[in-house]
Amino acid sequence: MHATAAVTETRNPRRWLILAVISLAQLVVLVDNTVLNLAIPKLTEDLGATTADIQWMINAYALVQSGLLLTAGSFSDRYGRKRSLLAGLLLFGVGSLAAAFSLSSGQLIAARAGMGIGGALLTTTTLAVVMQVFDEKELPKAIGLWSAVSSFGYASGPLIGGALLAHFWWGSIFLINIPVALLGCVAVAKLVPESKDPQGARPDLVGAALSTIGMAGIVYAIISGPEHGWASATVLVAAGIGVAALAAFVRWELHVPHPMLDMGLFRNRRFNGAISGGLLVAFGMGGSVFLLTQQLQLVLGYDPLEAGLRTAPLALVVVALNVAGLGAKLLEKLGIAMTIAVGMTLNAVGLAMVAVLGTPDRGFGGMLACLLVMGGGIAPAMPAMANAIMTSIPAEKAGAGAAVQGTVNQFGSGLGVAILGAVLNSRFAALLPIGLGAGAAGSLHEALLQARTPALQAQVRDAFAGGVRASELIGALAVVLGGMLAGMLLRRAARSEAHQAAWARPTIRLEAAPAPFTVDLR
Structure with missing residues (x-):
């Protein structure tokens, strides 16, 4: 009774409100990752943007954000996570304002790069703050809710962007960030306690x-x-x-x-297990979600907003299950290793189902079942992966740990999109009907232009669908291998830690009993 009361007293009484504030900051960053894609036609028309300009508008944000992740994590550890949150929100808000009123492609690209700096600070700091304000018992549930907000951000980007672009000019997709950034700054200043690494005063x-x-x-x-x-x-x-x-x-x-990233972290087996598995999982997930959007639009024929609406069930399942605390309950019952392995296996099954059931003749019903299965696997597995990474490092290095996790996600997802996209193109080219020009394999649009008859166009669409299915199956294999690898390495790490703990326990030495007292009666 007294122990429970003592623990309750040491907990931050505003910890759940703090989680809501930093989750809002995280939500803004993730929404902005996907919202710009829908505005491409209007940007091309209003700013006269070329294809190269559009690519840089999208990539400038990702390039700057991923390039600064490790630096931002070190900055938050050395100079304070609260300070980093405030700086990230301010930079993101100012960059959003500049982006909304850009008069040329160059201005918009520069503004997006500035937003990437703010995004790097926010990405590495939000999870570090969660580690600081929650204790070991409540941490799995807190990380689960943080992950649920992340999933909602990815799904809500196309919906929010589509609604705004239907009624306002393209700059509105950036203006929505400004009130959120201002509200976040006020809330962070009032609620979030400062924390930093006491040994990290000298910059690297x-x-x-x-x-x-x-x-x-x-x-x-x-x-x-x-x-x-x-x-x-x-x-x-x-x-x-x-x-x-x-x-x-x-x-x-x-x-x-005074290193900005302690290389000793990579001697921790639990840390390495989570990183190795997380890389493969991010590879499979990033590439497969990219393929999923291609399938919905180019195979099933939905427009961007319709495609966004139809991916929403995936995120909603993740949000609902984590809000209900499923991930935290499974983590407590099964442990980190088994939770990751089971969750990612279920996710891989859903991805494989997408490849088999996501066909035009089945409509959206088959796809919906696949998305629900995927969401049921992601909900417990992704928070468990984040928990494995963040609990394997010292609390004072939480910013660096979050930076490594963000780096793994960026690398894995980027490689997934690139490599599975290459598999799609290769398979598409191999399945195209004979007689089309050399440029037909470059894109579905080009191949359809060269296919003069309805029969040939149907064959082209079938070839593209075949390429998508092959790539999705490879993505599913990467996900299940990632989950199994992470589970195996984390299980070995847990056994090693238990073995070391057993040897480290103090032992009680039993002295030999004295010889029994005897009397010589002779």
């Missing part, structure tokens, strides 16, 4: 520069690969610079007295 400027160059180089190579070709000079040079910079970053961090 060299490490920050190397990590930013390395991350930006590799992410740029991933983004540019499908467009320029994986063997092109642009991609190879960017990848080479990125790999060289990251190698130099690792060497620097191993020897500098």
Whole structure:
């Protein structure tokens, strides 16, 4: 009774309100990741944007955000998570205002880059704050709710964007960020306690520069690969610079007295297990969600808003199950390793079902069943993965841990889109009817233009659908392998920790009993 009361007293009484505030900040960042795609036709018309301009409008945000993740995580640990949240919200709000009233493609690209800086600070800080204000007992539920908001953000972007673009000009998709950023700043200033690493006073400027160059180089190579070709000079040079910079970053961090990323984290088996599995899961999920949108629009024939509405059940299932606390309950009952393995296996089954049931003749009914199964797997698995990463590092390094998690998600998702997209294109080209021009394999649109008869056009659509199905099955395999790998490594880590803890327990030495007292009667 007294122990429970003591624990309750040490908990932050405003912790759930703090979670709501930082989840709102996270929601804004995630909505902005998807909302711009719907505005492409209007941007092309109003700003005279070229295809290259559009690509940079989309990629500038992702490139800057992913390039600064490690630096932003270190910044929040060294100078304070509350300070980082405020800086991120302000930068995001100012960048959104500049984007809304941009008069040229160049201005919009620059504004999106500024928003990426704010997004990096927010992405790495929100989860770190969750680690600070919740204790071990409530942490799984808190991370589950944080993950539910993330899922809702991904799904609500197309819906919010579609509704705004139907009634207002394209700048409205950025203006909605401003009141949220202002509200977030006021709430963070009043509610969120400051926390930072007491040993992190000295900045690591060299490490920050190397990590930013390395991350930006590799992410740029991933983004540019499908467009320029994986063997092109642009991609190879960017990848080479990125790999060289990251190698130099690792060497620097191993020897500098105050590193921005403690390389000792990678000696933790639980941390490595979650990172390794998370990379494969992000690969499969990122690529498969990309393919899902392609299937809904180009195979099943829905427009962007209709496609967005039809992906909503996936996010709603994740939100509902995590709000109900399912992920936290499974985590307590099964443990991290088994929760991840079971959840990702269920998710992989849903992805494989998409490949089989997502056909025009079945309508949306088959797809709905697939999305519900996927959501049932994602709901417990993704919070468990985040929990595994964040609880395997010291609390004072929470920003760095969140940065590593964000980096894994960015790399895995980017590689998934690039590689599974390449598989789609390759399979599509192989299935195209003979007689079409060489450029037909470049896109479904080009192939349909070259297919003069309805029969040929039907064959082209069937070929594209076949490519999507093949890629989705590979994505499902990546997800289940990622879940199994993470579960296996985390189980081994738990056994190793239990073994070390058993050896570390103090032992009680039993002295030999004294010889019995005897009397000589002779």
